[in-house]
Amino acid sequence: xxxxxxxxxxxxxxxxxxxxxxxxxxxxxxxxxxxxxxxxxxxxxxxxxxxxxxxxxxxxxxxxxxxxxxxxxxxxxxxxxxxxxxxxxxxxxxxxxxxxxxxxxxxxxxxxxxxxxx
Numbered sequence: 001x002x003x004x005x006x007x008x009x010x011x012x013x014x015x016x017x018x019x020x021x022x023x024x025x026x027x028x029x030x031x032x033x034x035x036x037x038x039x040x041x042x043x044x045x046x047x048x049x050x051x052x053x054x055x056x057x058x059x060x061x062x063x064x065x066x067x068x069x070x071x072x073x074x075x076x077x078x079x080x081x082x083x084x085x086x087x088x089x090x091x092x093x094x095x096x097x098x099x100x101x102x103x104x105x106x107x108x109x110x111x112x113x114x115x116x117x118x
């Protein structure tokens with residue numbers, strides 16, 4: 001497919017900090033000039049994995065496909081670019097990743113927990 005991917009700024013702004021760092025890097029490259037193949041090369045991911053990430057970003061509404069024949073290429077404003085670059089670039093530690101993947105049941109008060117009857 002020759003579609004280029006571009007950021008949908010309002011949605012990207014809302015979701016950006018929730019995305020894993022490698023996905024943020026890929027998102028920052030969605031400037032309307034790159035295809036999935038070019039993104040894959042730029043972030044050193046296999047094309048099938050890049051396609052899965054892009055599909056998820058499309059589902060979240062943070063990127064959109066732009067047909068090759070679209071007339072107008074819209075540049076990101078300096079303020080938007082500065083905002084994206086200001087986001088932390090450190091990777092999450094293994095402990096942090098595990099924490100975010102875990103449930104919050106242990107944080108609930110006993111009266112708030114669902115009581116399972118055996």
